[in-house]
Amino acid sequence: MSVKCPKWLENAVFYEIYPSSFFDSNGDGIGDIQGIIAKLDYLEQLGVNALWLNPCFASPFADGGYDIADYCQVATRYGTNDDLAELFRSAEKRGMKICLDLVAGHTSIAHKWFKESAKAERNAYSDYYIWTDSWLSPSCGMSMINGAAERDGSFAINFFSTQPALNYGFANPDPKCKWQLPVDHPACRKVREEMKNIMRFWLNLGAAGFRCDMAPSLVKKDPDRKETMAIWREFRAMLDEEYPEAVLIAEWAYAPQSLKAGFHCDFLLHCGTPAYTTLFRNEPERDLWDGLDKSGFYEKDGNDYTVSNKHSYFDPAGLGDAEFFFKTYLDHYERTKNDGFISIPTGNHDMTRISDLRDERDLACVFAFILTMPGVPFIYYGDEIGMRNVKGLVSREGGYSRTQSRTPMQWNSGKNAGFSTAGAEELYLPVDTACGAPDVAEQQSRPDSLWNTVRQLTGIRRRHDALNAGSDFKLLLADYPMIYTRSSENEKLLIVIQPARRAWQTEIVLPKGITKLAPVISTDISAEVAGNKLKLSGTAGTQSGIWQMI
Numbered sequence: 001m002s003v004k005c006p007k008w009l010e011n012a013v014f015y016e017i018y019p020s021s022f023f024d025s026n027g028d029g030i031g032d033i034q035g036i037i038a039k040l041d042y043l044e045q046l047g048v049n050a051l052w053l054n055p056c057f058a059s060p061f062a063d064g065g066y067d068i069a070d071y072c073q074v075a076t077r078y079g080t081n082d083d084l085a086e087l088f089r090s091a092e093k094r095g096m097k098i099c100l101d102l103v104a105g106h107t108s109i110a111h112k113w114f115k116e117s118a119k120a121e122r123n124a125y126s127d128y129y130i131w132t133d134s135w136l137s138p139s140c141g142m143s144m145i146n147g148a149a150e151r152d153g154s155f156a157i158n159f160f161s162t163q164p165a166l167n168y169g170f171a172n173p174d175p176k177c178k179w180q181l182p183v184d185h186p187a188c189r190k191v192r193e194e195m196k197n198i199m200r201f202w203l204n205l206g207a208a209g210f211r212c213d214m215a216p217s218l219v220k221k222d223p224d225r226k227e228t229m230a231i232w233r234e235f236r237a238m239l240d241e242e243y244p245e246a247v248l249i250a251e252w253a254y255a256p257q258s259l260k261a262g263f264h265c266d267f268l269l270h271c272g273t274p275a276y277t278t279l280f281r282n283e284p285e286r287d288l289w290d291g292l293d294k295s296g297f298y299e300k301d302g303n304d305y306t307v308s309n310k311h312s313y314f315d316p317a318g319l320g321d322a323e324f325f326f327k328t329y330l331d332h333y334e335r336t337k338n339d340g341f342i343s344i345p346t347g348n349h350d351m352t353r354i355s356d357l358r359d360e361r362d363l364a365c366v367f368a369f370i371l372t373m374p375g376v377p378f379i380y381y382g383d384e385i386g387m388r389n390v391k392g393l394v395s396r397e398g399g400y401s402r403t404q405s406r407t408p409m410q411w412n413s414g415k416n417a418g419f420s421t422a423g424a425e426e427l428y429l430p431v432d433t434a435c436g437a438p439d440v441a442e443q444q445s446r447p448d449s450l451w452n453t454v455r456q457l458t459g460i461r462r463r464h465d466a467l468n469a470g471s472d473f474k475l476l477l478a479d480y481p482m483i484y485t486r487s488s489e490n491e492k493l494l495i496v497i498q499p500a501r502r503a504w505q506t507e508i509v510l511p512k513g514i515t516k517l518a519p520v521i522s523t524d525i526s527a528e529v530a531g532n533k534l535k536l537s538g539t540a541g542t543q544s545g546i547w548q549m550i
Helices: 007-011 033-038 040-046 081-093 112-117 186-205 226-242 275-280 322-336 360-370 400-405 440-444 450-463
Strands: 014-017 050-053 070-074 097-102 209-212 247-250 265-267 341-343 378-380 472-478 482-487 492-498 504-509 517-522 525-530 533-538 543-549
Touching (some): 033 081, 040 450, 070 081, 070 186, 097 186, 186 209, 186 226, 226 247, 322 341, 322 472, 360 450, 360 492, 450 517, 472 504, 517 525, 525 543
Parallel strands (some): 014 378, 050 097, 209 247, 247 265, 265 341
Antiparallel strands (some): 472 482, 504 533, 517 543
16 A cells, blocks of 8 residues: 655554643643653653644643644743753654644634734734624524624634634635635635644644644535645645645544545544444443534445444453444545555543553553554553543533543652642642552553553554554454454564453464464464464453464
């Protein structure tokens, strides 16, 4: 498979850091950039070679930093622009890339553009946002806020009431609504140029690219996303010309659109099809975007996406349905494998953690899957030790139900789990103090820990080019177990994933020319080659295995 992308992305293993919760270097109770720098050796040891930082820019933090007040200024709580530049340099010395979170669709009401736009008198920023022409004008089906500015009009929002939508125009402006500008309006073109300059600013400082929040949300009334896709292709063309090693990663959740729009990667997530949910969620979460203008975050595309039961494939009871997942995945994979990569993350800041109802061995099986599938894997901070959801927390900075998965990283068994020297009452969020809370130091000291398994798997992925993001994939069995191959010009690997806690056996026909297997890693799986057939069996525990096919 040939994908036009920066070479480094082929063997990248990403690690997502929620800055407020990773490591506090100055004792104020909130994580910071110097704290990330202090833990780069840890990340290198874990085997990750790329980082995605959630927004670290100036913000009122009404939505965890996704409400940006200044795109080109690091938030004071995290440090300075110089600190971020130092992080870029320090990471580069270790062969790591760092991608920032680009919120292109909206800002905070505290942004200077919005403050100017909200003024009654016309000015250069009046059309940077979507305003009706009167506070009494109908919203035309959009989410609007009125009564919040001296300007006679209501403004459109993308998410919370404090996140006004930037104006990239309307694909099909309603003639009755004169305030709906076309995408080629000079003001809408100027917003595009502003976003290009923001990208240039951080790329010049050392960033390796951007994860793009709510990527399909740019152009309004754009049901087939064609105009939104055209804007992202324009952004990609700028990168290809000026920064060919930079990457764009979409929060879009529909690869047949996002990868055609110029993104190098798109996430398979719960805010798109339920494919991700059927892998890991025993009780499907309410769609984060339910009831909102989803701006194209999902598309049924003729498939039946009704979740038939409440059991994920990685449910230890083995009551899930791998075929349901692959119905969507293989369709998207075949349609986009020459355009970019579908990324399967362990989780992220908007989701509950995958550790619920799973022990370390169960989670090791999840990691074996994520780190051997095509595409670019993403590990959410703390998932490598099985950090847990801390339920019942009061919402912090717009987190609401998401707050439970944003608690401080647990480094050791000391004060505040090693996250901060501040008093417990000063912490950004409380650490997990319940019995059995995992921590890095304990797991690093135990050879059979989840942390050591993840480290082993990241090493295997990076040593075997058959596990590169774009190497070939072939599904052999979508059941318990799940069996597939990954192939490059130099090697072919067989992967077996068995998340059900029960004894099992199965038999498959080997690919033509394969006569034996050489184990790379296996957890109690018996593999016996007899002629052109492979007999596999295992005991009652969760298992996974990787073999070289010879």
